[in-house]
Amino acid sequence: MKKSEMYDCLVVGCGMAGTVIARELAERAGKKILILEKHDHIGGNACDFMDENGILVHRYGPHIFHTNCKRVFDYLSRFTQWRDYSHEVVGNIYGQLLPIPFNLNSLHLAFEPNKAEHIEQKLIDIYGFGSKVPILELRRQPDAELAQIADFIYDNIFLYYTQKQWGLAPDEIDSLVTARVPVFISYDNRYFQDTYQGIPAQSYTSLFERMLDHPNIELLLNSDARNLLQLEAGEIFFEGCPFNGTVLYSGPTDELFDCRYGRLPYRTLDFVFETLNTTWYQSKGTVNYPVDQEYTRITEFKRLTGQALDGRTTIVKEYPRAYTGTDSETPYYPIQTLANLTLYERYRKLTDEFPQLHLMGRLAEYKYYNMDAIVKKALEFVDALLL
Numbered sequence: 001m002k003k004s005e006m007y008d009c010l011v012v013g014c015g016m017a018g019t020v021i022a023r024e025l026a027e028r029a030g031k032k033i034l035i036l037e038k039h040d041h042i043g044g045n046a047c048d049f050m051d052e053n054g055i056l057v058h059r060y061g062p063h064i065f066h067t068n069c070k071r072v073f074d075y076l077s078r079f080t081q082w083r084d085y086s087h088e089v090v091g092n093i094y095g096q097l098l099p100i101p102f103n104l105n106s107l108h109l110a111f112e113p114n115k116a117e118h119i120e121q122k123l124i125d126i127y128g129f130g131s132k133v134p135i136l137e138l139r140r141q142p143d144a145e146l147a148q149i150a151d152f153i154y155d156n157i158f159l160y161y162t163q164k165q166w167g168l169a170p171d172e173i174d175s176l177v178t179a180r181v182p183v184f185i186s187y188d189n190r191y192f193q194d195t196y197q198g199i200p201a202q203s204y205t206s207l208f209e210r211m212l213d214h215p216n217i218e219l220l221l222n223s224d225a226r227n228l229l230q231l232e233a234g235e236i237f238f239e240g241c242p243f244n245g246t247v248l249y250s251g252p253t254d255e256l257f258d259c260r261y262g263r264l265p266y267r268t269l270d271f272v273f274e275t276l277n278t279t280w281y282q283s284k285g286t287v288n289y290p291v292d293q294e295y296t297r298i299t300e301f302k303r304l305t306g307q308a309l310d311g312r313t314t315i316v317k318e319y320p321r322a323y324t325g326t327d328s329e330t331p332y333y334p335i336q337t338l339a340n341l342t343l344y345e346r347y348r349k350l351t352d353e354f355p356q357l358h359l360m361g362r363l364a365e366y367k368y369y370n371m372d373a374i375v376k377k378a379l380e381f382v383d384a385l386l387l
């Protein structure tokens with residue numbers, strides 16, 4: 001039998017999108033699935049591994065699972081137990097550590113008691129205790145004292161960090177990006193307030209291994225779909241033969257069409273790992289550097305994973321820069337400006353000619369998704385396909 005006839009579905013990419021869809025189609029519909037993954041590992045951006053010092057690290061930066069969706073949490077809980085972990089982040093502002101998102105604790109640390117009390121009351125009166133206010137909204141506040149606080153937060157938390165991360169100022173990027181970290185009128189120092197949050201008790205990689213452990217799923221690592229799939233005149237070819245099944249693609253959509261209209265812009269990161277001969281390096285899982293340094297943040301993995309190990313610890317620094325499309329780079333963050341979204345839409349329209357082809361995931365949809373949003377979309381995609 002030709003390879004193209006052996007499978008009902010080809011999945012490109014073994015990240016969260018590809019893996020959940022493969023498992024669901026295999027399990028709920030008995031489909032035979034082949035996953036093509038260009039890297040030598042599973043898990044996509046959520047991949048983790050034991051480093052040479054025996055410390056569990058996240059290959060592509062800190063990944064903390066959080067969701068309000070019970071279905072998503074229950075689904076992943078079939079494949080992992082959880083370490084109960086609530087992520088906390090502080091910003092290093094000229095040596096002073098302030099909780100991020102900026103909240104009432106940050107306010108009291110940054111300002112003298114009378115002023116902090118007074119501003120706190122104003123914030124509560126205007127927005128209500130427990131509310132979350134995007135910084136760009138707070139900056140539009142007509143009250144002079146609140147406008148001054150908004151400027152302080154903007155200048156010390158958002159401006160330089162965003163310039164480093166995106167190469168753009170906060171008001172030049174989609175306002176939803178900085179709204180991910182709103183000013184929080186509360187004393188809650190957690191980075192996320194979702195109902196369910198944690199880290200896979202063993203590892204993300206074990207979670208993926210268990211999802212992939214199904215007799216109907218076959219996985220080819222080191223297999224770039226660009227060398228194996230061709231899209232021509234409404235037909236998809238796999239290794240040169242017509243393929244009539246479903247194709248689920250979770251890579252960058254411009255690459256499906258040889259970037260014929262030019263590359264979709266992304267930001268990438270250089271991750272610099274260091275292992276230090278000390279039990280702990282910093283007080284929180286992540287410390288952000290919003291006013292200085294070339295890196296945006298430092299994460300200490302043992303704080304996330306709870307791994308007990310005396311005398312050494314591994315940290316990672318994240319250095320953002322423009323993605324240029326070379327094979328050694330990974331596109332991490334779509335830059336959702338109007339021009340880029342318009343370019344994306346030109347590529348997406350090309351897929352209309354291929355009804356068997358589905359785009360899913362952070363790259364394929366050019367959207368700034370968290371893991372839980374991808375899992376939810378993948379589950380709902382399979383619901384719809386099996387109706």
Ligand code: FAD
Pocket residue numbers: 012013014015016017018036037038039043044045046060061062063064065066223224225226250251252255269332333360361362363369370371372374
């Ligand atoms: P990916 O994980 O990118 O998977 C796509 C896969 O497709 C990759 O394995 C890639 O190698 C493969 N691929 C691409 N092109 C091809 C090709 N041509 N042939 C074969 N294979 C191909 N989310 C959270 O919920 N919490 C967090 O704390 C969090 N932290 C993050 C930190 C960083 C630094 C980054 C970058 C992201 C973070 N995320 C976080 C987001 C999370 O990583 C994504 O939501 C998730 O990985 C998206 O899954 P995906 O399957 O869409 O994409």
Ligand code: UDP
Pocket residue numbers: 091100157158159161162165177178179180181288290
């Ligand atoms: N941000 C910032 N300063 C911070 C934290 C976040 O300016 O200390 C802005 C920045 O633009 C960043 C965005 O808020 O890209 C979203 O932050 P988040 O932590 O959600 O980014 P991610 O974890 O996805 O990289």
